[in-house]
Amino acid sequence: MKEIIAAVDFSECSVNAAEHAAGIALRAGTNLKLIYVYNPDLKHKTIYKYKDPLDEATQLLEELVQRFQLILPQGTVSYKIREGKVFREVVDEAKESKAMMIVAGTHGTSGFEELWIGSNAFRIISAAPCPVITLREGVKPERQLRRIVLPIDATLSTRQKVPFATMMAKMFNAEIHVLALYQSGVKDAQQIVLEYAKQTCAYLEKNHIDFLMTSRRCKNPTDATIDYAIKVDANLIVIMTEQTSSPMNIIMGAYAQQMIHRSPIPVMSVQPKEFLRIRTR
Secondary structure, X not given: OXXXXXXXXXXXXXXXXXXXXXXXXXXXXXXXXXXXXXXXXXXXXXXXXXXXXXXXXXXXXHHHHHHHHOOOOOOOEEEEEEEOOHHHHHHHHHHHHOOOEEEEEOXXXXXXXXXXXXXXXXXXXXXXXXXXXXXOOXXXXXXXXXXXXXXXXXXXXXXXXXXXXXXXXXXXXXXXXXXEEEOXXXXXXXXXXXXXXXXXXXXXXXXXXXXXXXXXXXXXXXXXXXXXXHHOOOOEEEEEXXXXXXXXXXXXXXXXXXXXXXXXXXXXXXXXXXXXHHHOO
């Protein structure tokens, strides 16, 4: 049986993400594995009575297993402690176990170390062999996934995320909102985006997914996507890790990085296949 990996450092953000992973595992009929990464080169402060941080990590993981097993009564909740760099160990575990997806918080400050501050979350997404769902600190997602926002742009890879959004929609019987976004005022460029969006809708219809389609011109795709997702009360945004760039994005950071760090809604990131082939040469 495939499994979902949840990266934890025992901070509220990472535990919240792991709980979300348990809810997805329940719907997907998969197992859940909690991963904690121990870096012996860093100083570790224990939270409770333990002198050894690994002993304490083991105790906390066992408590989380018991907690999430209640959410996943028909599946198995397990844990593993790996040693090394956070993003590398999480990605390697996903590869070794052929994980269905990874779920992680984007920030974490625990008594052990700050695992997700900075670029760790994005490094996981950039190297992961599977989709990655990230949750910002303070985001408490609902168990029931009702609406998924699927932004479509002019890049060739934009449609590669559609099967993954469809998979999530089927799990939860959710509705997909296809959001065609174009930054150019040139009609031919806009037509490309609209054509991709129509192809996406045809795929969703073939797979019996309820959907709505809308389009809008925007200066920044991140702002447009988040604003729309909030407006329709969405529970998930599905993006590619590489998207259309613009002068605004050069200043504010890549589209995916903006979305991951700013979205008040969980984000599923999918890496383009072309990028994966380049990395493995």
